Amino acid sequence: MDASPPPEMPLGKLVKSLPERLAERVLEDVMTGRLKPGDRLKEELLAQTHAVSRATVREALIALARQGYVVRIPRSGARIAEFSGQDLDDLFELRAALLSTAAGRYTRRAGPAQRADLESLVVDLEGLAAKPDTSPQDFATQSVRIQTFLTERCGNNHLPDMYKRLAGMGMWQLIRGQASSFLTQAGRAESAADWRRLADRVLANDAEGAERAARLLLEHSAVRVRQHFDEAVRVEQQP
The missing domain is CATH 1.10.10.10 (Winged helix-like DNA-binding domain superfamily/Winged helix DNA-binding domain)
Known part of the structure; x- marks a missing residue:
């Protein structure tokens, strides 16, 4: 029927x-x-x-x-709204916990076809990272696409909206301060390497490894963002 x-x-x-x-x-x-x-x-x-x-x-x-x-x-x-450096740290801490949960759940649920889908997204990101003229916005868009892919397919119906809200709360003030995690090619390369580590753990069906890789990915991103954010604040405070 x-x-x-x-x-x-x-x-x-x-x-x-x-x-x-x-x-x-x-x-x-x-x-x-x-x-x-x-x-x-x-x-x-x-x-x-x-x-x-x-x-x-x-x-x-x-x-x-x-x-x-x-x-x-x-x-x-x-x-x-105004955000401080501590606010950014707190937001990234929560995002890391949620993305780690999503990565672990996705790894446990995904079959070969689903793992191949993730692999394809990460390969596209690596291609962007390899091009010196890739814009930070284009790279960020692909990174967000992968995060959305993981969170929406992890099997937790509440997690995608929670993650999206946390990511959105941090986005505009990062743009305002030019505190993007992907402003430099080195930053984009580091992010692509972090995503490769996560994708490899998913392909290996290593859920705990995927959780650790997802957390490390956002910890590295948080460091880059905080550095740019602090520099933007110093510039604003100069007479």
Whole structure:
């Protein structure tokens, strides 16, 4: 008996709401540096700038606050969240724990075809790392693609959203401070080597080794990010 086709996505679900689109626009301004950590977000100004209602602005700010990009202070309004070096360390520690769990679970669940899929993604990353003119953004996109692949296929239904939220909380302030883990070719090469170590452990069906490799991968990334972040802070503090 043929299986019933999956229900189509309702049309109303395919179009993002105004608050969602406004939240994306504000986040884009943060990532490009037009909005800085600590900047106040005035509802009236946002409403006028984007030709939307203040209710739409409030919904967008609430959504951004849930994601950690905005801090809402009673009687003071909303501001772009500020993160310290310790915040970055804490976020990476949690991400490392989650990615380690995902890598171990994936290794235990994956068959030959699934392991080959991971191998293909890592080979593509290694190809990017080998090219001197690869942009940090292109390399980061592939790295995120592999992380998403592992977390979404590890068999824990709660882990992907948790990991995505933690990764997102750390992303914009890294861009703001130019504290990318992949700014240099050496950094990209180190990351590719870390992913190779993890992929080899998965191919060998070594779940514990995959867990250790995933944790080491993010520990190395955290060191590179923290170095760039601290340098950006020093530059900002110079008179």
